[in-house]
Amino acid sequence: MQPATACASSGLTIPWLRRCSSLRVKCSTSQRAHCASTSTADTAEPIEPIEPIDPIETDPEPDPEPFKLKPLPYPFNALEPHMSKETVEYHWERHHRGHVDSLNAIIQGTEFAEMELENMVLTSYNEGNPLPFFVHASQVWNHDFFWETMKPGGGGNPSGVLKYLIERDFGSLDELAKEIQNAALTQFGSGWVWLAYKAHRLGVGNDINPRPSKKDKRLVVVKTPNAVSPLVWDYYPLLAIDVWEHAYYMDYENRRGDYVSVFLDKLISWDVVSYRLKNAMFRASKREKMEKREMLLDKMKEATLRVKVRPTPKARPKMKRRQY
Amino acid sequence: MVLQLVMAPNWCGCGVASANSTKISTNAFKMSSNRFNFSKPYPGRAYRVTAYYSLTTPPYELDALEPYMSKRTVEIHWGKHHNEHVERLNKHLKTSAFYGHTLEEMVKATYNNGSPLVEFNDSSSVWSHDFFWESMQPNGGSMPKGGVLDQIEKDFGTFTNFKDEFTFAALSIFGPGWVWLYLKKNERKLAVAPTQNAISPLVWGDIPIIGLDMWEHAYYLDYKDDRSAYVNNFLDHLVSWHSVMVRMMRAEAFVNLGEPKIPVA
Numbered sequence: 001m002q003p004a005t006a007c008a009s010s011g012l013t014i015p016w017l018r019r020c021s022s023l024r025v026k027c028s029t030s031q032r033a034h035c036a037s038t039s040t041a042d043t044a045e046p047i048e049p050i051e052p053i054d055p056i057e058t059d060p061e062p063d064p065e066p067f068k069l070k071p072l073p074y075p076f077n078a079l080e081p082h083m084s085k086e087t088v089e090y091h092w093e094r095h096h097r098g099h100v101d102s103l104n105a106i107i108q109g110t111e112f113a114e115m116e117l118e119n120m121v122l123t124s125y126n127e128g129n130p131l132p133f134f135v136h137a138s139q140v141w142n143h144d145f146f147w148e149t150m151k152p153g154g155g156g157n158p159s160g161v162l163k164y165l166i167e168r169d170f171g172s173l174d175e176l177a178k179e180i181q182n183a184a185l186t187q188f189g190s191g192w193v194w195l196a197y198k199a200h201r202l203g204v205g206n207d208i209n210p211r212p213s214k215k216d217k218r219l220v221v222v223k224t225p226n227a228v229s230p231l232v233w234d235y236y237p238l239l240a241i242d243v244w245e246h247a248y249y250m251d252y253e254n255r256r257g258d259y260v261s262v263f264l265d266k267l268i269s270w271d272v273v274s275y276r277l278k279n280a281m282f283r284a285s286k287r288e289k290m291e292k293r294e295m296l297l298d299k300m301k302e303a304t305l306r307v308k309v310r311p312t313p314k315a316r317p318k319m320k321r322r323q324y
Numbered sequence: 325m326v327l328q329l330v331m332a333p334n335w336c337g338c339g340v341a342s343a344n345s346t347k348i349s350t351n352a353f354k355m356s357s358n359r360f361n362f363s364k365p366y367p368g369r370a371y372r373v374t375a376y377y378s379l380t381t382p383p384y385e386l387d388a389l390e391p392y393m394s395k396r397t398v399e400i401h402w403g404k405h406h407n408e409h410v411e412r413l414n415k416h417l418k419t420s421a422f423y424g425h426t427l428e429e430m431v432k433a434t435y436n437n438g439s440p441l442v443e444f445n446d447s448s449s450v451w452s453h454d455f456f457w458e459s460m461q462p463n464g465g466s467m468p469k470g471g472v473l474d475q476i477e478k479d480f481g482t483f484t485n486f487k488d489e490f491t492f493a494a495l496s497i498f499g500p501g502w503v504w505l506y507l508k509k510n511e512r513k514l515a516v517a518p519t520q521n522a523i524s525p526l527v528w529g530d531i532p533i534i535g536l537d538m539w540e541h542a543y544y545l546d547y548k549d550d551r552s553a554y555v556n557n558f559l560d561h562l563v564s565w566h567s568v569m570v571r572m573m574r575a576e577a578f579v580n581l582g583e584p585k586i587p588v589a
Contacts (some may be wrong), residue, residue, distance in 0.1 A: 094549045135498055188445050189500040189521045189542070226499040245500075245540035246549065254541065324496040 003273040066113040069100045070144050078152035082266045087250045095246055096143040103136035117141050118231065125232040135227040142192060142229050146240045151269035158270040162277050168218045176221070177264050181243070184260045190244040191225040193260070195273070196235035197280040199288070208295050212288040217281075236280030239273050345505035376414040377427070377450060379407050389462055393559040397545045405455040405541055413446040427451045428526055435527040448522040452502060455524075455535045461564035468565040472572055475581065479514040487559050490536075493518040494555045497538050503555075505534040505568075507575050512582070531575045533568055540581070 072092055077085040107113050112120055114131070121141050124134035157173060158166060170176040176195070183193045199217045209216060219238070222230050231236050241263055248259035364371060382402060387395035417423045420443055422430050431451050434444035467473065467483065480486035486505075496501040497518045506525040508515050514533065517525065525532045536558055545552040 092550055181542075246544060249541060249544045253400050253545075254408075 041185045063113065063197055064108060065104050066107060067100055067104055067117065067140065069097050070147075071171070072147050074152050079150060079267060082251075082262050083248075084251050085149075087247070090250075091242075091247060092143075092147070096140070099136045099139040099143070103133055103140055106133040106136065117144075118154045121229065121231055125228075138227040138229055141231070142227065142240060142242070144194075145229075145237065146242050148272055149239045149269060150240075150263075151272070154269045155264070155266045156270060158274060160274055161188050161281070162270065162274045165277070177261070179221045180264065181260050183221050184241065184243050185254055187223045187225070187243055189225060191223055192229065193221065193223045193240045193241045193243055194230050194235075194237050196222055196230045196237045197277060197284070198222055198235045208291045209288065210292070210295070212285070214281075217284060236276070236284065238276045238280065239268065356395055375421075377410055379410045380454050380457075382460075384460075384462050389460060389562060392546075392561045396544050397542070400545075401537075401542060402453075402457065406450070409446045409449040409453065413443065413450055416443045416446060422447075427454075431524065431526045432529070436521075445522050448524055448527075451526070452522060452524050452535055453537070455532060456537050458567050459534050459536070459564055460558070460562045461566065463561075464564045465559060465561040466565075466566060470569075472565060472569050475514060475572065489516045489554045490559065491552065494536060494538055495551055500539040503536045503538055504532050507531040507533055507572070507579060509579050531571075531578065532561075533539055533571050533575070534563060 046221070072088070076088045076092075079088060105215075107120075111151070112123070113124065117137060117140060120137045121134070124131040124137055158164070165175075166176050171180065180193055189195065196219070197217060198220045221236070222233075222235070223243075224230065229240075241260060243256060243260070248256065252259040252262075274316060347359065361367075363373070379402075382398070386398045386402070389398060422434060422443055425433065427447060427450060430447045434441040434447060436444070468476065473483065476483055476486050480489060490503060490505065493516050497503065497520070499520065501518055501520045502522075502524065503516065503518045503527050505514060505516055507513070508530050518538075520523075524535065536555065538551070543551065547554045
């Protein structure tokens with residue numbers, strides 16, 4: 001949970017403000033009503049002095065539910081007839097909730113409880129040697145992502161930048177659908193199929209692109225086993241299809257191909273995918289700028305270290321004054 | 325009638341007319357000139373006899389395991405999933421170096437000590453599913469008898485202990501997998517182990533005795549996400565101790581399980 005942030009002008013805590021590290025948090029003018037009504041000194045009553053609280057005695061109890069099950073953005077029967085109410089209900093209520101509960105049980109009281117979910121997924125992956133709660137954290141993240149990728153009355157065609165990139169990287173929407181089908185059918189066992197935005201990164205310390213451009217970054221279709229997601233490979237996921245059998249068995253039995261094609265034709269929300277793409281492109285370019293800046297700073301630092309500085313000025317002969 | 329050879333045989337045993345032989349036409353015994361040659365039905369054509377795997381049938385009707393495993397589940401599990409594995413395996417075998425291997429050999433070889441080759445998933449699935457159908461019977465479950473019970477009690481303490489361990493292993497699997505009761509060759513005792521995806525104790529050289537499919541397709545239609553009910557029903561009502569006994573008997577040919585307890589008079 002994000003802690004509530006305080007308004008800069010009045011000092012009151014407002015839960016709906018989002019923390020933004022580079023801007024000073026301030027309420028918008030429309031929400032200044034509370035400032036106007038409470039910040040005048042004339043009407044303020046004298047405040048009673050509060051006794052100082054001993055911090056050790058009032059150590060708060062660890063929150064038993066650091067993560068709460070996020071509600072679905074639509075009712076259970078909204079995706080009928082492509083995904084039945086029973087499937088959605090069981091999937092969300094039993095599987096998704098099960099992961100949330102398991103995650104809470106493991107991280108309650110530890111330092112991981114304050115982390116954001118995405119951060120937790122990356123930390124617990126531990127570069128291929130996952131900690132025990134990785135599967136739960138990752139599945140919670142994946143399922144949140146999955147429910148938001150769908151919408152009632154979904155389907156249609158992508159537009160804008162997403163359409164341009166799909167056509168640039170796959171040829172056409174049909175080619176993309178074919179690749180996604182192929183990935184889903186060749187994923188042996190359980191897993192996920194993703195469309196991700198990939199900025200070419202090698203994953204080593206000095207893989208900074210000195211001249212980054214939009215052409216380096218591509219859309220890719222990837223498939224992951226069990227609970228893994230492309231976050232751990234530093235990709236930006238755009239859409240997710242759950243190919244665990246519990247996601248489609250009651251509606252499609254063993255016909256995974258039919259499930260995926262119905263997902264792409266009737267359930268997917270291209271708006272959400274476009275939004276995520278824009279977000280991903282922004283974050284990728286921001287990251288590149290930051291890294292380029294750091295690289296330049298490092299270079300400057302190196303250059304200053306190489307300059308030789310004399311501790312005392314060189315001894316030169318004194319200049320003779322002409323005697324006029 | 326006198327039996328006479330029509331043609332003098334040459335060194336290869338087939339009849340070849342030579343210039344010196346006299347051809348006496350009779351209705352007597354003729355050397356296989358009219359018999360249908362099954363290995364070469366169309367003379368003059370080149371042949372290579374090939375054989376592929378086929379889908380084996382479970383030893384009971386598809387609805388025989390009701391109400392613990394519904395007919396629909398068995399129909400789809402066997403008719404679609406198992407069948408798909410067989411077909412994919414055959415497709416691989418058309419071009420694979422493992423053509424002609426027995427299924428067990430292929431499973432062990434394609435596992436490649438942890439870096440499985442492309443045929444592994446399908447061959448192991450076919451073997452495991454064959455094993456799974458034979459591990460069950462209608463009116464199964466209850467207690468094993470005799471030697472099997474003795475061996476289980478020797479290796480697990482009590483029969484209930486074995487059931488608890490089996491259930492715990494089954495529920496500990498994350499994602500698709502199998503749970504096995506198998507005979508360890510080196511330690512000469514029974515043990516329970518869960519495995520991921522399509523792995524079976526064959527890959528590490530031990531002898532499986534019971535296999536239970538914990539992939540979601542095996543139980544989702546009947547039990548949805550209640551895996552413990554599925555495993556308990558399997559142990560109480562479906563597992564075929566008869567086939568366990570047969571498998572143990574076969575395993576004893578490979579593993580010495582100790583001296584039999586012959587009572588002294």
